[in-house]
Amino acid sequence: MNIGIVCYPTFGGSGVVATELAKGLAQKGHNMHMLSYARPARLDTFQSNISYHEVNLNTYPLFEYPPYDLALANQMANLIEYEKIDVLHVHYAIPHATSAYLAKQILGQKAAHVPLITTLHGTDITIVGSDPSYKSVVDFSINQSDGVTAVSEYLKRETYERFDIQKEIEVIPNFIDLKRFKKSNKNHFKRAICPNGEKVVVHVSNFREVKRVPEVISVFEQILRNDIEAKLLLVGDGPDRQRAEKRCRELKICDHVRFLGKQDQVEEVLSIADLFLIPSGSETFGLAALEAMSCSVPVISSNIGGLPEVNIHGETGYLCDLDDIKCMANYGVEILKNKDLHKQMSQNARKQAERFEMSKIVSKYEQYYESCKEQLQKQLS
Numbered sequence: 001m002n003i004g005i006v007c008y009p010t011f012g013g014s015g016v017v018a019t020e021l022a023k024g025l026a027q028k029g030h031n032m033h034m035l036s037y038a039r040p041a042r043l044d045t046f047q048s049n050i051s052y053h054e055v056n057l058n059t060y061p062l063f064e065y066p067p068y069d070l071a072l073a074n075q076m077a078n079l080i081e082y083e084k085i086d087v088l089h090v091h092y093a094i095p096h097a098t099s100a101y102l103a104k105q106i107l108g109q110k111a112a113h114v115p116l117i118t119t120l121h122g123t124d125i126t127i128v129g130s131d132p133s134y135k136s137v138v139d140f141s142i143n144q145s146d147g148v149t150a151v152s153e154y155l156k157r158e159t160y161e162r163f164d165i166q167k168e169i170e171v172i173p174n175f176i177d178l179k180r181f182k183k184s185n186k187n188h189f190k191r192a193i194c195p196n197g198e199k200v201v202v203h204v205s206n207f208r209e210v211k212r213v214p215e216v217i218s219v220f221e222q223i224l225r226n227d228i229e230a231k232l233l234l235v236g237d238g239p240d241r242q243r244a245e246k247r248c249r250e251l252k253i254c255d256h257v258r259f260l261g262k263q264d265q266v267e268e269v270l271s272i273a274d275l276f277l278i279p280s281g282s283e284t285f286g287l288a289a290l291e292a293m294s295c296s297v298p299v300i301s302s303n304i305g306g307l308p309e310v311n312i313h314g315e316t317g318y319l320c321d322l323d324d325i326k327c328m329a330n331y332g333v334e335i336l337k338n339k340d341l342h343k344q345m346s347q348n349a350r351k352q353a354e355r356f357e358m359s360k361i362v363s364k365y366e367q368y369y370e371s372c373k374e375q376l377q378k379q380l381s
């Protein structure tokens with residue numbers, strides 16, 4: 001098939017999943033066309049059957065903000081018409097699903113046979129989509145899609161509760177490349193970071209407020225109080241970095257904390273981790289947690305959103321109520337001090353990650369594409 005995938009190019013979960021999905025489908029012989037305003041962060045290697053199409057935005061004095069959604073619709077229409085796209089798969093409801101609907105309307109019968117599939121990732125539903133300024137557009141765009149998927153059961157429920165959706169939503173979870181995300185021997189790296197054999201606690205995110213990075217530092221400080229020698233590695237960057245650095249200084253633990261910034265090879269950091277912290281205020285799936293688990297790292301997370309579908313309490317780590325720093329710290333101490341418990345949870349984490357193995361989920365998308373194509377053909381005949 002010729003498949004068009006539209007996504008945001010950022011380090012966030014939706015862009016990562018969309019790009020890794022394109023790679024997985026390309027490996028199975030499909031011709032992939034990636035469409036975004038910048039090259040996706042994970043599209044970092046050349047594959048002969050993956051093409052990247054950049055949406056160009058021209059600025060004019062008339063526009064205070066260039067209309068990206070219109071430029072995107074125009075590029076989508078070109079893609080469908082000239083690249084003979086069989087399926088158009090957009091990640092995020094707005095503006096991608098809206099622009100895709102407009103592109104199909106522009107082409108009319110030329111695009112009637114091309115199913116539009118929208119994958120909901122979270123923020124488009126739980127935050128942006130809930131804004132009254134966008135709600136009607138989100139309702140319309142999802143209902144006009146030929147297929148709709150969500151990355152967790154939680155997100156499916158939230159979508160039905162928040163919007164007037166008439167479409168059946170298929171849950172297809174996020175996935176992991178088990179070959180890439182696995183524990184590897186990085187002892188030289190660990191010795192450089194922890195010359196005295198300290199434990200390593202890791203957090204990975206885009207440092208938005210919802211990720212609660214300052215809370216990660218507060219949890220870590222309480223872990224240190226319990227006679228545990230440890231280092232905290234923070235991977236990523238974003239608007240909350242300064243608040244996190246301030247919290248580190250206030251608690252006088254900066255000597256134990258390293259801000260590593262954005263890292264392309266995050267699996268190398270996870271390979272030396274003993275514990276992963278994710279106290280997020282909102283997670284519709286928890287891809288960062290899954291990547292840690294795939295590297296055999298126990299996870300302590302907030303008990304919200306889709307995280308309980310990934311991190312199993314008492315098996316792969318622990319779940320705590322939102323903002324319960326003491327709970328997270330106590331569980332962290334328990335894991336780091338009990339070697340047998342840590343070993344068992346590490347093994348369980350990897351086994352749980354194997355349920356989300358990449359080829360299994362890519363095959364589910366393939367089957368869903370075929371199903372949507374068949375249903376659309378029946379409607380047209």
